[in-house]
Amino acid sequence: MQFETVIHDGTVVTPSETFKADIGINGGVIAAVAERIAGGERRIDAGGRLVMPGGIEGHCHIAQESSSGVMTADDYYSGSVSAAFGGNSTFIPFAAQHRGQSIADVIATYDGRAAPNSVLDYSYHLIISDPSPAVLEELPGVFARGITSFKVFMTYDLMNIGDAGMLDILTIAKTHGALTMVHAENNEMVKWMNRRFAAAGLTEPKYHALSRPELAEEEAIHRAVSLAKLVDAALFIVHVSTRGGADIVRREKLAGTKLFAETCPQYLALTRDDLDRPGMEGAKYICSPPLRDHATQEGLWQHIRAGTFESVSSDHAPYRADATGKFMNGADAPYPKIANGMPGIAMRLPYLFSEGVAKGKITLGDFVRLSSTNAARVFGLDRKGAIVPGFDADIAIWNPEEKRTVTLEAQHDNMDYSPFEGIEITGWPELVMNHGRVVVEKGELKAGRGEGRFIARKPVDTGAMPGHRAVEFEVAARYGQEIAP
Numbered sequence: 001m002q003f004e005t006v007i008h009d010g011t012v013v014t015p016s017e018t019f020k021a022d023i024g025i026n027g028g029v030i031a032a033v034a035e036r037i038a039g040g041e042r043r044i045d046a047g048g049r050l051v052m053p054g055g056i057e058g059h060c061h062i063a064q065e066s067s068s069g070v071m072t073a074d075d076y077y078s079g080s081v082s083a084a085f086g087g088n089s090t091f092i093p094f095a096a097q098h099r100g101q102s103i104a105d106v107i108a109t110y111d112g113r114a115a116p117n118s119v120l121d122y123s124y125h126l127i128i129s130d131p132s133p134a135v136l137e138e139l140p141g142v143f144a145r146g147i148t149s150f151k152v153f154m155t156y157d158l159m160n161i162g163d164a165g166m167l168d169i170l171t172i173a174k175t176h177g178a179l180t181m182v183h184a185e186n187n188e189m190v191k192w193m194n195r196r197f198a199a200a201g202l203t204e205p206k207y208h209a210l211s212r213p214e215l216a217e218e219e220a221i222h223r224a225v226s227l228a229k230l231v232d233a234a235l236f237i238v239h240v241s242t243r244g245g246a247d248i249v250r251r252e253k254l255a256g257t258k259l260f261a262e263t264c265p266q267y268l269a270l271t272r273d274d275l276d277r278p279g280m281e282g283a284k285y286i287c288s289p290p291l292r293d294h295a296t297q298e299g300l301w302q303h304i305r306a307g308t309f310e311s312v313s314s315d316h317a318p319y320r321a322d323a324t325g326k327f328m329n330g331a332d333a334p335y336p337k338i339a340n341g342m343p344g345i346a347m348r349l350p351y352l353f354s355e356g357v358a359k360g361k362i363t364l365g366d367f368v369r370l371s372s373t374n375a376a377r378v379f380g381l382d383r384k385g386a387i388v389p390g391f392d393a394d395i396a397i398w399n400p401e402e403k404r405t406v407t408l409e410a411q412h413d414n415m416d417y418s419p420f421e422g423i424e425i426t427g428w429p430e431l432v433m434n435h436g437r438v439v440v441e442k443g444e445l446k447a448g449r450g451e452g453r454f455i456a457r458k459p460v461d462t463g464a465m466p467g468h469r470a471v472e473f474e475v476a477a478r479y480g481q482e483i484a485p
Helices: 076-085 103-114 133-145 162-175 188-199 207-211 214-230 243-254 263-267 282-283 296-308 350-356 365-379 473-477
Strands: 006-012 020-025 029-034 044-047 051-055 055-060 087-094 126-128 149-153 179-183 235-237 260-264 397-403 423-433 437-442
Touching: 006 365, 006 397, 051 365, 055 076, 055 207, 055 350, 076 087, 076 179, 076 423, 076 437, 087 103, 087 423, 103 126, 103 133, 133 162, 149 162, 162 179, 162 214, 162 263, 188 207, 214 235, 214 243, 243 260, 243 296, 243 397, 260 296, 263 296, 263 350, 296 365, 350 397, 350 423
Parallel strands: 006 044, 006 051, 055 087, 087 126, 126 149, 149 179, 179 235, 235 260
Antiparallel strands: 006 020, 020 029, 051 397, 397 423, 423 437
């Protein structure tokens, strides 16, 4: 058999195995995995390095306006390039609906931003902030397009859809096999804390972390899970930042709830002390949920090792530290008026590899699951996330010994800072391939603008999760009234 490309002399890593093998690629697809493969129009020497599925970034904000009108610094070109330099071959940014927008207009807007620019394959998670009857009627068309995940908010006045709105979205998502993602923080707790701090004149960046209590996340996670269980719908908790929140996820998973979750590198690498920097430097570290403390970091690592989280995602939210981003409301704005979010799409995998694999906190198999395989399964990318014949040739070759100090220049994004700058990293991706195309090789971009493809995704796979059937529906059925949740 003839191959267009052969990757040879590599150490292939899967979620369960590590072995020496060559990979043959034709038409952008893995055609063979074998001990030795001869030939190939192009032969790529892996030099004994680690050959893994390319990363799948499942949580990032690219060319997206916030509810207050702030546009992220990265468009689909710079965002995809940054992702690729960080070892990713596919990403799923958000397409955000704001109040009054139709879903058709939202999708058309993001198609116009993504298709001409992305160097990587991409899809969208649809953010819903206005679940009006007209909007709900549009959602089946979104599923037909292959956009099979939504995100809703339990905080921010302009995004919070309330418990009833969540139930409506969860019910429709269940009907069509879609996955509902949720930003879980108790909005009233946060607003109450903000009023208390404002009354005391405590508005510097460091008070942001204190204004969003751990209990606000934990209560909202519990409530979101309860809403999902009422209608037996699949739910994904994004950016879990507390040990208590992770404990809830773990307990509910053991009970069979259709539940998935992630955490993010910033909650593992940084603490609330980073907000307490001179002047307004702490504003660079404002994100929601906020950074916590070292004890929380250890608790999150324990949950990563235990398999509580499907993924470690970047939550890349690139707002520059200037008037176009963080300080759109002034250079001395109080913390509630500073844009929430930090960049990190290029550092997600190098940090996870360095702190996790290189320091012995997780295995190579864990890294593959957390970086790619689980995201492919959960988000319906059924031809990605594995080095298997018939799958897309989305591959990353890693040098596990390479040491680097993080710099802003190495991020290849449109930001003016990196929260990870100065951190020492062990392990780095040397080559990234997407659908058989070399995108990054030895520090050089090889792909062109707009070469990435939109990927239609399959329905959520809840596997053997038994889910939850509310007893009230069972009783109603005995009364002769079948009420479908």
